[in-house]
Amino acid sequence: MELPFAESWKIKMVEPIRKSTREEREEWLKEAHYNVFQLKSDQVYIDCITDSGTGAMSDRQWAAMMTGDEAYAGARSFYELKDTITRITGFPYVIPTHQGRAAENVLFSALVKEGDIVPGNSHFDTTKGHIESRKAFAVDCTVDIAHDTQLEAPFKGNVDIDKLEKVLSENKDRVPFIIVTITNNTAGGQPVSMQNLREVRKVADKYGKRVIFDSARFAENAYFIKSREEEFKNATIKEICREMFSLADGMTMSAKKDGLVNMGGFIATSHEDWFEGAKKYCIPFEGYLTYGGMNGRDMAALAVGLDENTEFEMLQTRIHQVEFLASLLDEYGIPYQRPAGGHAIFVDADLILTNVPKEEFPAQTLTIELYKEAGVRGCEIGYILADRDPVTRENRFGGMDFVRLAIPRRTYTDNHIRVIAAALKNVFDRRDRITRGVRIVWEAELMRHFTVQLEPLA
Ligand SMILES: *Cc1c(COP(=O)(O)O)cnc(C)c1O
Secondary structure, eight states, X not given: OOOOOOOSSOOSOOOOOOOOOHHHHHHHHHHTTTXXXXXXXXXXXXXXXXXXXXXXXXXXXXXXXXXXXXOSSSOHHHHHHHHHHHHHHOOOEXXXXXXXXXXXXXXXXXXXXXXXXXXXXXXXXXXXXXXXXXXXXXXXXXXXGGXXXXXXXXXXXXXXXXXXXXXXXXXXXXXXXXXXXXXXXTTTSBOOOHHHHHHHHHHHHHTTOOEEEEOTTHHHHXXXXXXHOGGGTTSOHHHHHHHHHTTOSEEEEXXXXXXXXXXXXXXXXXXXXXXXXXXXXXXXXXXXXXXXXXXXXXXXHHHHHHHHTTSHHHHHHHHHHHHHHHHHHHHHTXXXXXXXOSXXXXXXXXXXXXXXXXXXXXXXXXXXXXXXXXXXXXXEESTTTTOBOTTTOXXXXXXXXXXXXXXXXXXXXXXXXXXXXXXXXXXXXXXXXXXXXXXXXXXXXXXXXXXXXXXXXX
């Protein structure tokens, strides 16, 4: 008989987690103003709020931590990290930063100015923030099929080349660079194909523009290229990474995702002028160039993490688990952004809580119900996260309303995944009786989802 699939690692250290009662959870939720960001992690049984910095390090990474060189300047750990990044990406210039948004802040300080236009595929929220705070504009050129959650397509994270070309031809002098997010987080962890990256490169060259990859989940993207693009089915993940990055001029990286560390990030580029520009901002914002906000030991662990996570079996184990959750939801008939993404399942709350009006935030309501059901913490990626229109101050109901179930790397077992799916099924089975959502009692002007206070309407 064929052997079943199993993880490409075994467990050496565990962290106890605790279940709770529905009564406890209802009380905690009330104290948290019905915002799961306000819960304490001890009040959560299975935590799917994010895959960022929540993964488990390997024994080799922990061992590397002990060898960290904490020298202020010229630390050995920096050179280990730099050499690993150069080997995987081909970029010779590397600047460490304390996380991904810091990499954006440093690099964009050198590159983005007022009135600029930065086209890309669903810019990540901090990326967009760092563009807009400089009074520049982020123009989304994601393919339209990304918005059809039930359509099965292999690369729903792609850049729409016609949209990109239109932006470039109309604003030639205002575009400092193009940014491509791999994988496309906002579209549901959907990958970008090598073919699409090549087309982006071609258009960029035509207009004399450079390309940055926002690379938080580049390894997962490489896995999807290997499994879905015929040309690469026999290539190694590391070969695919080299090929992907050969199509870019530089990258920003949140190492909290595919770097398999709890904190960290970096900028890497092939251009000396970008390196020189970013250096000027790294020192005041992050720290000296050979640590940029990171401990020596953290750079050492990141070097190992990048190496491990660009191996096929590590990625296969991960993506397999996300696909396992998707297969259970398929069995229960629960709609989500199809096909399963790399790091998360995006449950389509709009299609589930059809009796809850948009004005009462269906995805947030589903997030609350899921937590109450089993202590599973998801994250609303929907109408609350979308904030208000800066001009009209109206809520933005034009986008999608998801509950994101992000899966931390190497952290939960498939049994935990079964609990998540069963809890969601229980809520799904009583969806017709959920007719009221929540109302906002207090909100911040920007990024309101972290601190918003809500009240149930039922
Ligand atoms: C997480 C993330 C960032 C920001 O990185 P942080 O480490 O959270 O600061 C930027 N872009 C993408 C695509 C991300 O997923």
